[in-house]
Amino acid sequence: xxxxxxxxxxxxxxxxxxxxxxxxxxxxxxxxxxxxxxxxxxxxxxxxxxxxxxxxxxxxxxxxxxxxxxxxxxxxxxxxxxxxxxxxxxxxxxxxxxxxxxxxxxxxxxxxxxxxxxxxxxxxxxxxxxxxxxxxxxxxxxxxxxxxxxxxxxxxxxxxxxxxxxxxxxxxxxxxxxxxxxxxxxxxxxxxxxxxxxxxxxxxxxxxxxxxxxxxxxxxxxxxxxxxxxxxxxxxxxxxxxxxxxxxxxxxxxxxxxxxxxxxxxxxxxxxxxxxxxxxxxxxxxxxxxxxxxxxxxxxxxxxxxxxxxxxxx
Amino acid sequence: xxxxxxxxxxxxxxxxxxxxxxxxxxxxxxxxxxxxxxxxxxxxxxxxxxxxxxxxxxxxxxxxxxxxxxxxxxxxxxxxxxxxxxxxxxxxxxxxxxxxxxxxxxxxxxxxxxxxxxxxxxxxxxxxxxxxxxxxxxxxxxxxxxxxxxxxxxxxxxxxxxxxxxxxxxxxxxxxxxxxxxxxxxxxxxxxxxxxxxxxxxxxxxxxxxxxxxxxxxxxxxxxxxxxxxxxxxxxxxxxxxxxxxxxxxxxxxxxxxxxxxxxxxxxxxxxxxxxxxxxxxxxxxxxxxxxxxxxxxxxxxxxxxxxxxxxxxxxxxxxxxxxx
Amino acid sequence: xxxxxxxxxxxxxxxxxxxxxxxxxxxxxxxxxxxxxxxxxxxxxxxxxxxxxxxxxxxxxxxxxxxxxxxxxxxxxxxxxxxxxxxxxxxxxxxxxxxxxxxxxxxxxxxxxxxxxxxxxxxxxxxxxxxxxxxxxxxxxxxxxxxxxxxxxxxxxxxxxxxxxxxxxxxxxxxxxxxxxxxxxxxxxxxxxxxxxxxxxxxxxxxxxxxxxxxxxxxxxxxxxxxxxxxxxxxxxxxxxxxxxxxxxxxxxxxxxxxxxxxxxxxxxxxxxxxxxxxxxxxxxxxxxxxxxxxxxxxxxxxxxxxxxxxxxxxxxxxxxxxxxx
Numbered sequence: 019x020x021x022x023x024x025x026x027x028x029x030x031x032x033x034x035x036x037x038x039x040x041x042x043x044x045x046x047x048x049x050x051x052x053x054x055x056x057x058x059x060x061x062x063x064x065x066x067x068x069x070x071x072x073x074x075x076x077x078x079x080x081x082x083x084x085x086x087x088x089x090x091x092x093x094x095x096x097x098x099x100x101x102x103x104x105x106x107x108x109x110x111x112x113x114x115x116x117x118x119x120x121x122x123x124x125x126x127x128x129x130x131x132x133x134x135x136x137x138x139x140x141x142x143x144x145x146x147x148x149x150x151x152x153x154x155x156x157x158x159x160x161x162x163x164x165x166x167x168x169x170x171x172x173x174x175x176x177x178x179x180x181x182x183x184x185x186x187x188x189x190x191x192x193x194x195x196x197x198x199x200x201x202x203x204x205x206x207x208x209x210x211x212x213x214x215x216x217x218x219x220x221x222x223x224x225x226x227x228x229x230x231x232x233x234x235x236x237x238x239x240x241x242x243x244x245x246x247x248x249x250x251x252x253x254x255x256x257x258x259x260x261x262x263x264x265x266x267x268x269x270x271x272x273x274x275x276x277x278x279x280x281x282x283x284x285x286x287x288x289x290x291x292x293x294x295x296x297x298x299x300x301x302x303x304x305x306x307x308x309x310x311x312x313x314x315x316x317x318x319x320x321x322x323x324x325x326x327x328x329x330x331x332x
Numbered sequence: 333x334x335x336x337x338x339x340x341x342x343x344x345x346x347x348x349x350x351x352x353x354x355x356x357x358x359x360x361x362x363x364x365x366x367x368x369x370x371x372x373x374x375x376x377x378x379x380x381x382x383x384x385x386x387x388x389x390x391x392x393x394x395x396x397x398x399x400x401x402x403x404x405x406x407x408x409x410x411x412x413x414x415x416x417x418x419x420x421x422x423x424x425x426x427x428x429x430x431x432x433x434x435x436x437x438x439x440x441x442x443x444x445x446x447x448x449x450x451x452x453x454x455x456x457x458x459x460x461x462x463x464x465x466x467x468x469x470x471x472x473x474x475x476x477x478x479x480x481x482x483x484x485x486x487x488x489x490x491x492x493x494x495x496x497x498x499x500x501x502x503x504x505x506x507x508x509x510x511x512x513x514x515x516x517x518x519x520x521x522x523x524x525x526x527x528x529x530x531x532x533x534x535x536x537x538x539x540x541x542x543x544x545x546x547x548x549x550x551x552x553x554x555x556x557x558x559x560x561x562x563x564x565x566x567x568x569x570x571x572x573x574x575x576x577x578x579x580x581x582x583x584x585x586x587x588x589x590x591x592x593x594x595x596x597x598x599x600x601x602x603x604x605x606x607x608x609x610x611x612x613x614x615x616x617x618x619x620x621x622x623x624x625x626x627x628x629x630x631x632x633x634x635x636x637x638x639x640x641x642x643x644x645x646x647x648x649x650x651x652x653x654x655x656x657x
Numbered sequence: 658x659x660x661x662x663x664x665x666x667x668x669x670x671x672x673x674x675x676x677x678x679x680x681x682x683x684x685x686x687x688x689x690x691x692x693x694x695x696x697x698x699x700x701x702x703x704x705x706x707x708x709x710x711x712x713x714x715x716x717x718x719x720x721x722x723x724x725x726x727x728x729x730x731x732x733x734x735x736x737x738x739x740x741x742x743x744x745x746x747x748x749x750x751x752x753x754x755x756x757x758x759x760x761x762x763x764x765x766x767x768x769x770x771x772x773x774x775x776x777x778x779x780x781x782x783x784x785x786x787x788x789x790x791x792x793x794x795x796x797x798x799x800x801x802x803x804x805x806x807x808x809x810x811x812x813x814x815x816x817x818x819x820x821x822x823x824x825x826x827x828x829x830x831x832x833x834x835x836x837x838x839x840x841x842x843x844x845x846x847x848x849x850x851x852x853x854x855x856x857x858x859x860x861x862x863x864x865x866x867x868x869x870x871x872x873x874x875x876x877x878x879x880x881x882x883x884x885x886x887x888x889x890x891x892x893x894x895x896x897x898x899x900x901x902x903x904x905x906x907x908x909x910x911x912x913x914x915x916x917x918x919x920x921x922x923x924x925x926x927x928x929x930x931x932x933x934x935x936x937x938x939x940x941x942x943x944x945x946x947x948x949x950x951x952x953x954x955x956x957x958x959x960x961x962x963x964x965x966x967x968x969x970x971x972x973x974x975x976x977x978x979x980x981x982x983x
Binding site (some may be wrong): 041163165167168170171174175177179181182187260264267268270272273274285291294299302306309310313314317318321 | 347358388447468469472473474475476477480481483484584587588591592594595598609610612613614616618621625626636
């Protein structure tokens with residue numbers, strides 16, 4: 019087997035073509051649910067990315083806030099104004115703008131956590147599968163133990179420890195701790211999947227042959243194991259983004275998530291909760307709805323992706 | 333089988349020791365252990381005495397052994413925030429959380445299993461599709477959002493149910509139960525439903541997936557080929573095989589319920605361990621955090637062990653070290 | 658001539674898929690007499706198992722019977738409502754599948770599974786059913802049946818399990834057994850035992866057998882007649898000795914020639930060039946024509962029907978009528 023033959027340069031172009039011809043794309047186009055979910059997710063993603071440009075107000079610029087405009091209901095209800103389409107909160111902040119910025123924070127933390135999870139999980143999985151022996155056993159034990167602990171607990175513990183260790187931490191550090199906390203709840207699945215694939219590939223003859231020739235383990239892992247696991251990892255990642263977002267929202271709702279100066283959707287919901295009983299429902303309702311829509315669409319996409327990539331379910 | 337139990341016990345002890353170690357690290361190095369044990373208001377003399385007592389000049393393993401010995405007796409010092417003994421706080425709050433978790437788990441099982449079976453048997457029909465879409469909502473809706481929505485609908489708008497607290501409780505010695513009073517039960521409804529939502533959808537999806545897998549097996553095909561009635565095939569053969577892994581997984585979920593109760597307790601201001609823990613995290617109240625960690629780990633380990641034993645009882649393949657001939 | 662027990666006429670089985678409809682069985686016709694053992698042989702994918710599945714009414718969706726009739730003892734069974742067909746299964750037609758390990762429910766004892774089958778179809782008391790279960794285990798050669806009736810499937814070895822499966826198939830005294838590769842998953846040394854057992858108990862009960870397999874040796878040992886299937890059609894059907902020693906269809910000739918012989922000349926094994934066409938690429942006319950050494954133009958256009966050639970029936974325009982020396 020040639021050590022590292024240059025892959026056919028037109029392979030990627032035809033791979034793209036192949037994708038659009040293939041079953042996955044066909045399955046996507048024939049599933050209105052998947053397409054709808056993708057559209058919704060895209061809308062939120064764009065809003066989050068371009069919040070500064072799109073949002074009608076900047077809710078964090080204290081200079082632009084007018085206390086007179088606080089607690090205004092959505093525009094279509096008596097007392098509302100077109101200027102604040104979805105209403106304002108107790109300090110005059112426009113809910114719609116706060117939503118966009120909040121979505122950005124939520125998505126950022128969610129995606130960052132998942133990426134970190136993947137790095138940790140895939141790394142440990144490769145290590146376990148390739149090295150085997152006691153390392154493998156230890157990592158698998160670790161996986162078992164971590165799996166039996168609910169994610170929220172792990173996240174809370176790490177968050178709590180972080181707070182205790184750095185009581186007056188700058189915001190950036192708080193974010194890092196948060197992302198770390200969430201990512202440590204999700205890496206196990208990746209590790210297991212990758213380990214499984216690694217074990218399978220490791221025992222294949224061409225891999226053994228490659229090792230005899232002297233091809234490095236790292237290269238073997240990169241060229242043979244990784245392509246095989248990309249599918250399941252992708253499915254896992256999509257579903258995990260939703261759960262990461264939920265975990266972050268939960269932590270923020272509980273008051274131990276993102277710092278108060280960068281409110282995510284969870285923080286917004288928490289703030290709104292106080293006024294729920296006095297009738298200002300919109301402060302809680304809109305962030306909640308947004309959160310649900312985001313996670314729903316991401317979950318739908320993940321579900322569809324899993325079915326599309328699973329040949330057995332056809 | 334005895335070997336198996338012994339092995340699992342050893343594993344359990346190892347896990348508990350590791351957890352105790354982590355808790356110990358928390359106790360000693362995050363914040364001041366003397367503070368942790370005596371609280372903020374101790375005098376200097378008390379501190380010095382305690383320092384000697386604790387043997388903070390002692391080698392590490394001795395300190396750890398000391399901590400572990402204390403932990404086993406439930407002694408975790410004094411809550412930094414509330415100034416009371418941690419053990420007392422926990423004992424006070426534990427029944428509330430346990431009741432909440434148990435009721436939620438019951439709801440999840442009682443509704444989740446039949447719905448899952450239905451979704452599997454009626455696969456492809458509109459009603460089943462609807463159910464599965466519903467589960468997607470269940471998975472996408474965070475615990476607290478469900479709680480808030482329920483509060484809004486039932487407590488604020490319709491004013492049918494109370495929205496916070498536990499209501500009237502009856503005490504048996506150290507245990508307080510809300511199950512025996514109408515008011516207590518009423519207070520339980522919304523939080524338990526909220527907590528059960530996620531589990532319910534999980535169980536439903538699990539049961540459906542397992543059942544579909546089982547229905548594709550050769551022995552089901554063979555059962556049909558023998559002309560067994562649908563009832564026999566589905567509920568005699570398929571269901572039994574489906575429930576074996578399901579029961580064990582849901583057993584493990586009980587621990588998860590206790591943990592997720594943290595969120596529900598916050599939303600409903602339910603006076604349980606979860607609320608205690610959240611306040612501890614917010615205020616960096618290490619002793620409470622350490623105690624909670626150890627207690628939760630213990631619960632998990634016990635549940636895991638119980639589930640493994642359950643597996644033994646249910647699956648004959650594990651029981652008989654059979655001679656095959 | 659006694660009336661046939663099973664009559665399959667012009668059976669068509671299709672699989673509608675996203676890319677078009679696949680024709681898996683194309684106009685199959687054959688009959689099985691009471692107590693007869695018919696072998697069905699052919700390569701993987703020829704449609705042998707599907708034929709069995711269609712007969713017992715357990716075609717996996719989206720497969721369905723598109724045309725034709727299946728009659729059991731003169732009564733049509735292919736269009737029966739589900740509940741009636743369920744009663745036919747087990748009571749009139751029994752089935753034996755390939756893998757004994759996965760055919761038995763691991764959570765029930767062998768006795769429980771036997772008794773359940775018995776009481777579903779026969780009107781016996783619990784103790785009578787249990788006695789019969791023990792009897793069945795004994796007749797399939799399982800030692801100490803009174804004790805083993807309460808054992809779980811995992812406590813039996815592979816060969817023993819298949820005996821249990823055969824006992825289960827015979828539990829309600831069916832007149833026809835569809836056996837789909839009953840020995841393929843077993844050790845070679847056990848295969849002969851199981852086949853002999855199958856033959857014995859079926860003869861004892863007077864049950865007919867449709868034995869699906871790809872192993873000609875098994876066919877030669879056990880069957881009265883054999884049907885050779887190719888690409889969803891029957892190529893040749895006739896008495897076992899005639900099909901083996903005087904095959905008429907070129908495919909059968911190739912099949913027989915490719916079987917290694919322990920005795921006789923050690924010649925090169927015959928090999929048929931090419932491979933069986935996939936279901937979505939079956940050539941017009943005779944399905945075998947691209948690979949056939951005796952092909953003529955007519956073969957590529959017109960599909961041949963089964964016609965008597967010597968002692969067998971072959972679907973061929975130029976069948977061999979000379980004995981192939983072996």
